[in-house]
Every structure is written in structure tokens, then in C-alpha cells.
Amino acid sequence: DTAVSQTPKYLVTQMGNDKSIKCEQNLGHDTMYWYKQDSKKFLKIMFSYNNKELIINETVPNRFSPKSPDKAHLNLHINSLELGDSAVYFCASSQGGGGYEQYFGPGTRLTVT
Amino acid sequence: GNSVTQMEGPVTLSEEAFLTINCTYTATGYPSLFWYVQYPGEGLQLLLKATKADDKGSNKGFEATYRKETTSFHLEKGSVQVSDSAVYFCALSPNNAGNMLTFGGGTRLMVKP
Numbered sequence: 001d002t003a004v005s006q007t008p009k010y011l012v013t014q015m016g017n018d019k020s021i022k023c024e025q026n027l028g029h030d031t032m033y034w035y036k037q038d039s040k041k042f043l044k045i046m047f048s049y050n051n052k053e054l055i056i057n058e059t060v061p062n063r064f065s066p067k068s069p070d071k072a073h074l075n076l077h078i079n080s081l082e083l084g085d086s087a088v089y090f091c092a093s094s095q096g097g098g099g100y101e102q103y104f105g106p107g108t109r110l111t112v113t
Numbered sequence: 114g115n116s117v118t119q120m121e122g123p124v125t126l127s128e129e130a131f132l133t134i135n136c137t138y139t140a141t142g143y144p145s146l147f148w149y150v151q152y153p154g155e156g157l158q159l160l161l162k163a164t165k166a167d168d169k170g171s172n173k174g175f176e177a178t179y180r181k182e183t184t185s186f187h188l189e190k191g192s193v194q195v196s197d198s199a200v201y202f203c204a205l206s207p208n209n210a211g212n213m214l215t216f217g218g219g220t221r222l223m224v225k226p
Contacts (some may be wrong), residue, residue: 045214055213062208068158099145099206101159104157107155
């Protein structure tokens with residue numbers, strides 16, 4: 001069983017479009033995250049979310065928004081896509097707050113043309 | 114703010130060589146420290162962690178010790194294998210409810226037979 005899954009694995013789209021990436025975890029965790037990995041492999045946290053609190057990295061443009069239909073899902077919506085949004089996006093989950101291991105999904109490679 | 118600095122790669126070693134990847138951090142309070150590994154085309158996997166000063170994390174022959182006095186968490190392995198070839202990320206978590214990981218820039222390890 002895949003612990004953290006993401007769809008799609010690859011996403012190619014044009015500038016200005018709106019797209020979503022889905023994430024599901026079957027670990028029963030209560031906290032989920034989105035990370036962005038750029039072409040140089042640098043990883044940056046975008047959001048941390050549980051059913052009580054959304055924490056947003058202040059550097060993330062408001063074109064990005066997380067949406068959680070339930071505890072097991074955290075989808076990433078991106079509006080008005082830009083070339084600089086091209087990256088690999090990783091979803092992750094953990095049991096709770098600090099010190100807990102985060103389990104990562106396989107990543108979604110987004111290419112904006 | 115929090116930050117993690119790790120040695121730039123790539124690090125190229127012969128099989129059975131000794132590995133050290135340096136990692137230092139800046140953080141307020143007492144964060145938890147992690148090493149994650151990313152194999153080609155995959156998501157990140159936790160390699161080891163330490164949650165307080167002087168703790169030693171270990172897994173699969175890899176070790177790292179949480180050194181508060183030098184704010185370091187260097188990764189070591191006594192004898193690397195070709196299968197250890199991957200990108201290694203040092204990270205910290207501030208131990209609060211958000212648990213958002215701050216990553217270093219990653220170090221690519223290439224092990225030659």
C-alpha cells in the first residue's frame with residue numbers, strides 16, 4: 001500500500017492556466033504538507049496543515065492555495081501558472097508536531113510552458 | 114530564522130570508502146534534526162533523526178550525532194556501497210505545532226564500484 005500518493009506524476013501546462021495536484025495519505029496522520037523542489041534540488045516548505053491550523057510560508061504567492069476535503073487529503077491549487085512555478089512538488093504527512101517523521105509522496109513534476 | 118547549511122556536492126567516493134557529509138544549522142530553541150535521502154526519481158525517505166542534544170541517530174550503517182555546542186549534525190558511514198548513491202538532505206524541525214522542515218541544499222553522493 002502506498003502511504004502517501006500524489007496525482008498526477010507529471011503535469012505539463014501553459015502559462016496562465018489553473019491546475020491542481022492531489023495528495024492522499026493512508027497513514028492516519030493529522031498533519032500534511034506541501035514542498036517545492038526546484039531544478040537545483042533545493043526544497044522549500046510551502047504549507048503545513050492540520051484540521052485546526054494552516055501555516056503558510058510567507059514567501060509563497062497567493063496564487064497557491066491548499067484545500068483539504070478531509071483529513072486524508074490535501075490538494076494544491078495553483079492559479080495563473082507562471083514559468084517559475086515549474087518544479088517538483090512533494091506532499092508529505094506526519095503524525096503530529098515537531099520531531100515527528102514526515103512521510104513523502106513520490107512527487108509531481110510540473111512543467112509550465 | 115531557521116537555516117541549514119550542508120556541504121555542496123557532488124561527493125564522489127569509491128565503494129567501501131568512508132563518508133562524511135557536513136551539516137550545520139541555525140535555529141532558536143532546540144530543534145529536532147533529520148537526514149533524509151532521495152534516490153533518483155523518488156520522494157524523500159527518512160534516514161535518521163535526533164531530537165535532543167547528544168542523541169545519535171543511526172540507520173543502515175549511517176550515523177549522525179546532535180552537537181548543540183557546534184550546532185552540527187554531520188552524517189557518516191564507515192563503508193559506502195554503490196546503492197548509497199543518492200542525494201542527502203539535512204533538515205531541522207522547530208518542534209512546534211507547524212513542524213515545517215527547513216532543508217539544507219542537498220548533497221549528491223556518487224559511489225563508484
